[in-house]
Amino acid sequence: MSDRTSATGRDGRTTDTRQRVVATALRLFVTKGFSATSLKDIADELGITKAALYYHFPAKADLARSIFQPFIDDVDDLLDRLDGRGESPREILSAYIDVLLPHRAALAAMLRDPGAAADLDLTDVSGRWLARLGALLETDDATPEARMRTTVAIGGATRALMLPEVEDPSARDAAVRAAVAALESR
The missing domain is CATH 1.10.357 (Tetracycline Repressor; domain 2)
Known part of the structure; x- marks a missing residue:
């Protein structure tokens, strides 16, 4: 296993992507506000598709709860x-x-x-x-x-x-x- 390989969370999803999503979302929530930050903003900031983001967090509320x-x-x-x-x-x-x-x-x-x-x-x-x-x-x-x-x-x-x-x-x-x-x- 290379050091670039991701650890897997309990739900089978890779944790490094989840952690990056959470960190990016939190930064945007602080700077723009929760209401003004869309899942598209977060995906764009990370350079991933909204579908990839939805894979980890099916709804913005799920992402907020994780934070x-x-x-x-x-x-x-x-x-x-x-x-x-x-x-x-x-x-x-x-x-x-x-x-x-x-x-x-x-x-x-x-x-x-x-x-x-x-x-x-x-x-x-x-x-x-x-x-x-x-x-x-x-x-x-x-x-x-x-x-x-x-x-x-x-x-x-x-x-x-x-x-x-x-x-x-x-x-x-x-x-x-x-x-x-x-x-x-x-």
Whole structure:
């Protein structure tokens, strides 16, 4: 087997082409938006036919799921692990940012095209995350103001991931400190 031979995925399709399709689609979703990116755009960018693209992803929604599902699964897994552990707000927000960092491009695509997020049922997912994170970060007697601060802390930490400097550990720590500060000024 030559090193140019592709590995085969569970469904029998070659994984290198699938990976190239996913990487190209994600780049186009970030730059053009999900709604404005067609399967033809992706195929043209890759220099393959639409039929070849359909072989790997029968619909645009299937392609989107392959991009966003690992992101969703990782955040859900984190929230499951944190549930009932009594971690500090700093530990919770730090773990949240750490889980999101590898998925920055998918997050950017979601934020770039909120309408597409609704089409892909990602709006429900983000609402579920906000509720679960809020429950982990708030006290039982949270006032409306405290809930607003919690939402600002989570939203600010999430948006900070779009800044290129967040890859620097000191900038990442600054984002965590800022989010915690929003919570502590209750």
